[in-house]
Amino acid sequence: PGVIPVPRQEQGRKVPAVSVETPAIPGVSGRAAPAGAVAFGVKHTEGVSVDVLFRGRAEPEPVSGAGARWPLDEGTVLRFSMSRASSEVNDNKVTVSFYAEGGKPINQAGVFLTGVGISLDVDADRDGVVEKNSPNKASWAWGPEGHGAILLVSCDKEFPFIPPSDCDSEPVFSREGNGSSNPLSPKSPLSPLCGNPEETSGNPDKRGFPVFPFPADPFFGQRYVQVLGRRKLFHAVPYPGGAAELHFFVEGLRFPDETFSGLVSIHVSLLEPLAEGIPHSPIFTDTVVFRVAPWIMTPNTLAPVNLLVCSMKDNYLFTKEIQSLVAKAGCKLKVCFGYINRGDRWMQDEIELGYTQAPHKSFPVVLDSPRERGMEQLPVKELLGPDFGYVHKEPLFEATASLDSFGNVEVSPPVSVAGKEYPLGRILIGSSFPASAGRRMTRLVRDFLYAQRVQAPVELYSDWLAMGNVNEFVTFVPSSDKKRFRMLLASPAACYRLFREKQKEGQGEATMFKGYSGTDTKRVTINKVLSNDVLAQQNQYVQRCIDWNRDILKKELGLLEEDIIDLPALFKLDKQGKAVPYFPNTVTMMVLAKDLGIPKPFGPVAGGECCLERRIRALLEPLGLRCLFLEDVASYHGSLGEVRCGTCVQRRPFAFQWWHFAP
């Protein structure tokens, strides 16, 4: 990259023997010495540097003064380089003088050189500003010392009246600037790219990343004409003259996935016309590499911005209660009404709210689950918009199942695992047991999550549950101490311990499910629970399954026992041998900063207080958290979900920038 010396042989006819090396090591090879010559000297103008490379010697010898002479050995090569573009054609020159034995000058040969400055410029140092000819622009490296430009996926929608479109399908919008009714100002997700081409042509990566030049349009702000794209791999720009600078903009069309690493190369080439009827010959190519910014999930420890919930016929009280919670947590409530939710209340299962980020811009992006149970219009109609992106992953052939619900995808807070930092946390995916042919999340979504690379997923065993979602046994809460978070696990063992304690205290006849609107209407006491051998066996099994995950989580998130809090829980097995909660599952809670919206467990009431609520408060309040127990039996628990499943939280992005991570 930079200045390319274009040589032209001074004497005699044109010779096809001039070899120009790449500008990194420019030079001329050839055997032009006259007969009888045994030595040579070199003179050159100021704009050129010349090195002499001798066969078998690693280090070149620079030509400084004009007096030096070198023996004329076969294999000796002169290497020219120029660091400035020429102000006019052939304004630099290198002259080689040949000498006979005894030092008598015989003849001279020379080359005129014209330095052509050409560079594709990007923001390779990731400070949000395009720099001139960055030395690192042609490769991409992760980490705080890394380099390489970043491209946003154009997955938001600038104009609300344009029909929504999946960013995976192409074209997102018609971008042919032929006065169509879809003028587009894709300014937000575009990454700037500056070129200074003479006669140039660009070639995007195979994957088709459109490049737009940037003409002003008086009618509709700025309008862009696509010059490169999936079906337009080549764009010729005529020589603009002088030190012209052309501005191009680039957008990503898809997030990384199994078949797309996320890296995009764009080249600009200088071509020279040699003669009529002969193809133009390549002189120089400059390359820039972009990485498409990943989609990033936000853990419970990040501040909430928006809470989404569906308005149903039977959840008025629930949404009322949530309003107060949201007010306390200082975030907004967004209610999705019946004409959009169409009877589907499982907000958490339908969408996952994350974001994408480049040095010059960041915006939220909703990931739409392949699950389609009524609410599928929500993300496109209510969320997609200017600076709010949308991405959808739907398998072509596979049927979707319960494990495809996004209650089955969580993300941990930042963790450190055996010296390896995960400053954006790790994604948790519920899956089948490693050695079984059970249910798993559809490959397309799993591959998508892995391909983002910055939140390396961990697969857990959730297939033992009827719904099969990880949020039924694990969650994370912020803490005000130096650990900054705790992992909460559903724990039958903790529940049995608590109940036995209460039995010893003489509370064995304390009754569960008081005021409970669910189907279990029998009077259930602590004594009854503790004497139920089938329930004990089933919960022993459930505890084994959770402990299996506990071991994986401790290992993959680098957690100690003291980082984990066991929340009392009981399960029972259905006819298929899959676990469902015995009472509302408190681990499936909403986390809004320090305020927790916890499913009201309807535990044994002793001394006028639910002993489960009391235990949970005792476990969580010392961490600086506030517990609000929400009655969700009729509206959610009765349908095998909890409050968390009916809500979805948009959170602030990480302060940490993903490109500083090294996967």
Added chain:
Amino acid sequence: PGVIPVPRQEQGRKVPAVSVETPAIPGVSGRAAPAGAVAFGVKHTEGVSVDVLFRGRAEPEPVSGAGARWPLDEGTVLRFSMSRASSEVNDNKVTVSFYAEGGKPINQAGVFLTGVGISLDVDADRDGVVEKNSPNKASWAWGPEGHGAILLVSCDKEFPFIPPSDCDSEPVFSREGNGSSNPLSPKSPLSPLCGNPEETSGNPDKRGFPVFPFPADPFFGQRYVQVLGRRKLFHAVPYPGGAAELHFFVEGLRFPDETFSGLVSIHVSLLEPLAEGIPHSPIFTDTVVFRVAPWIMTPNTLAPVNLLVCSMKDNYLFTKEIQSLVAKAGCKLKVCFGYINRGDRWMQDEIELGYTQAPHKSFPVVLDSPRERGMEQLPVKELLGPDFGYVHKEPLFEATASLDSFGNVEVSPPVSVAGKEYPLGRILIGSSFPASAGRRMTRLVRDFLYAQRVQAPVELYSDWLAMGNVNEFVTFVPSSDKKRFRMLLASPAACYRLFREKQKEGQGEATMFKGYSGTDTKRVTINKVLSNDVLAQQNQYVQRCIDWNRDILKKELGLLEEDIIDLPALFKLDKQGKAVPYFPNTVTMMVLAKDLGIPKPFGPVAGGECCLERRIRALLEPLGLRCLFLEDVASYHGSLGEVRCGTCVQRRPFAFQWWHFAP
């Protein structure tokens, strides 16, 4: 991996509160201390080690003598581990004694432990022998210090009477051992895998790598029954009793490609039945990782084993000449007759002969080009067989073109590039100019070559040629000096230099094409060539194109000018502006150890000798090479190919083992 302590609480009823950690950090968590206890001590049998982990302390404290006591703090955890399997159930025990203030013993709690030894064993240290429970078997690392087992692709054919099959299609053979007529002994490409399962189940990778257990079959040697495969993800083995060892064999079904990294995981899990009607619960999973061995190309510097050539109506003399060459080089000649070649003479373009390798076995594998011009039955009918593999890459939808011929795939000898070693060389693929929408090799084959990873491909610019094959301008020859090889490049510049030299020597009227049977029958002299301005311009362009590649090759192969030899060549442009050789292209030569079969160039004859042949001898013979010029005009050159294109060489594998490379 190893011995899993299976705990059983000693006192009282079964409690679902026992948490067993992974065997790497086995232990028991729980809060079992009696009221009033402030300290505890631990006793254990010989087969168990116990550590005490205190909250907030990084290092555990081992329990050695029985006298020590520890304060009973919340968060203190006991960790058990066992290094030997138990000889009978519950033969080990840990007892915890609790003490009140003042040291008065209060009560005891205890656990009986049974150590179950279970391990999937593979050859993770790559010495060809399966070792016991290798600590590195669950991950795969490249390099001389690397580890991880290796799997061969089952792409050869054990029994000649079984119809040939593409190893990409599944099943390769029917392997259901139900007395079918296709009994199979897939012993050669199978990698051994030993398991010692109690109640176990295995689960291969998503990609389906069949696992076969190994029963003896008196009728047909050994027969294998498939227990795991693409559609059989799970196989339960009943508890065999005692220290039983089961032997399984694994085969790969496909080489790595764009959608398959080559890594395969196989798990064995120990499941425990808890009670009637409750699913078995997972206790322990052991994992082994295999990498499927790549397909490896062999450069010209490796010793030839077999030379393949087609017998055509018009190439009798040519094959005769080749016979003598082959005899000198000490390799065999394999002639492909008309009923197989069906009029297609371009052996080099149809197939590429390479090999695959594991520590326990290596065999040649033919890569079949997507190009189908008559000879497509050759690799399956004549090459595929016992210990001779076959792989075919054919795009489903794309049409194949000239750049898909395997004359467009070469491989360099081992090179060192800026400190990075490529001990298996680098693959060279001819492609279009970086900034043009020209012809390229079909993505499927390019992706396949990249996915092998051990010979990192370099894409060159070959689209300027009518045939578009890299072997038209670059090849490699062995040398007897310390550099061990030279890169040869076609060079119009070198030809013009030579011709001008001859002109100066008074040989300007020397005539080319004497005895040439091609279509150019006009008398062509050095003077005529040198005064042809159009030819000079066209060759200036060709030289630019070759120099472009020279720069890439120097950079990507770490070559100096002195590693390169310019062979005189001339090209002319066809009506499409694509280059074809002006006289037989000597760089497209056969290399059989020190013997070169070079297309006879029919250059200007001066002093009874072709000056091109003389120059080429002068360039190559000092390297210890022998040049034989072969007349290929009628049989190959006239159809835009050369001798090399009509032949294919099977070579000895590298002594270097690919897994010692670090990509």
